[in-house]
Amino acid sequence: MYYQDNPRPRVAHPIAHRDRNIARLSSTHIDNILALLDANPYSSVDDVFHNAFNHGCYIASLRSFYRVAKAHNRLLKQRYPSSRRRRTTKIRNNQPPHVVATQPGTVLCWDITFLPGALMGETYACHTVIDLYSRAVVGAVVSTSENSRAAAAMFARILDDHPHIHTVHSDNGAAMTSTTLARLFSSRGIRQSFSRPRTSNDNPHIESLFHTMKGTHYYPRV
Numbered sequence: 022m023y024y025q026d027n028p029r030p031r032v033a034h035p036i037a038h039r040d041r042n043i044a045r046l047s048s049t050h051i052d053n054i055l056a057l058l059d060a061n062p063y064s065s066v067d068d069v070f071h072n073a074f075n076h077g078c079y080i081a082s083l084r085s086f087y088r089v090a091k092a093h094n095r096l097l098k099q100r101y102p103s104s105r106r107r108r109t110t111k112i113r114n115n116q117p118p119h120v121v122a123t124q125p126g127t128v129l130c131w132d133i134t135f136l137p138g139a140l141m142g143e144t145y146a147c148h149t150v151i152d153l154y155s156r157a158v159v160g161a162v163v164s165t166s167e168n169s170r171a172a173a174a175m176f177a178r179i180l181d182d183h184p185h186i187h188t189v190h191s192d193n194g195a196a197m198t199s200t201t202l203a204r205l206f207s208s209r210g211i212r213q214s215f216s217r218p219r220t221s222n223d224n225p226h227i228e229s230l231f232h233t234m235k236g237t238h239y240y241p242r243v
Contacts, residue, residue, distance in 0.1 A: 046081055051089055053080050058095040065097045066090050118214050118223055120190050122154040126183045129153065130190045131197075132227040133167055134234075137241060148172050150179060151227055153190070158230070159183065169199035176202065180209055190214040192224050 046054075057080075061069050070086045073079070081089075090096050122128035131150040138145055146167050150160040160179040164171045180186055189206060191197040193215050206213055216223030234240065 046085060046089070050080050051093075054086055054089045055093055055095060058086075058090055063097075066095075117220075118190065118216060120153065120188055120214050122152075125152050125155045125157070126185050127154065128188045128190065129159065129179070129183075129186055130224060130227045131172075132191060132224055132231070133194060133196060134231045136163065148175060148196070149227065149230070150175065151230060152183075153226060156226060156230070167194065167196045169196045169201045172196050172199075173201045173205050176205060180211070186211055188212045188214055190216075190224060192216040193218060 057069050057073055057078075058066070061072070064072070066086050067083065070083045080086075087096075120128055129150050130153050131148065134147050134149065135144040136147050137143070145163050145165060148162045148164070148168075148171065149158060151157060152159050159182075160175050162171050162175045176189075187210075189211055191213075196202070197215070203213065222228075
């Protein structure tokens, strides 16, 4: 009622609501941010922001720096693709591993699966090796965790019993790529074959064994 009887005076030059964003960076601020990013082509946005702040230069928030950098293609990966990233892109092998077994006792596949213990959350690492041709389990050892030494001892026994093994296939786990196993296989003249990184179906035969084993109705569960 008050404003009906006492209306506010009209503004001579009204500002539209879409233009009333006080926090919006001006073109000068954006140019200053871009100048800082361009002056440090090998530094991340975080480094550029904090280095400027440490020298008493505060233009905008870190989040604003990121928004400006992304909008103008000034993120570090856009300004300077690392040589490591380029090199990895060039040498990355997308071809699946090709391992052929023409008879038993020539190619082995192995992996590690975790078995439940007697207590909730307790597990044991089961290192299992199968013959690729016959799918027979030729060796297994259980330990409290992944153990390259236990795996090496297991393979030493297997290789003594199967002297014609020439290839061992596995994924890229820590135990599989350990120097302990690499030395053992090298001393026996055995080639190691590995799955592609982040590819779950390059070792399907051993994975199928684990699935069958854990899918039975009598598999223990806690």
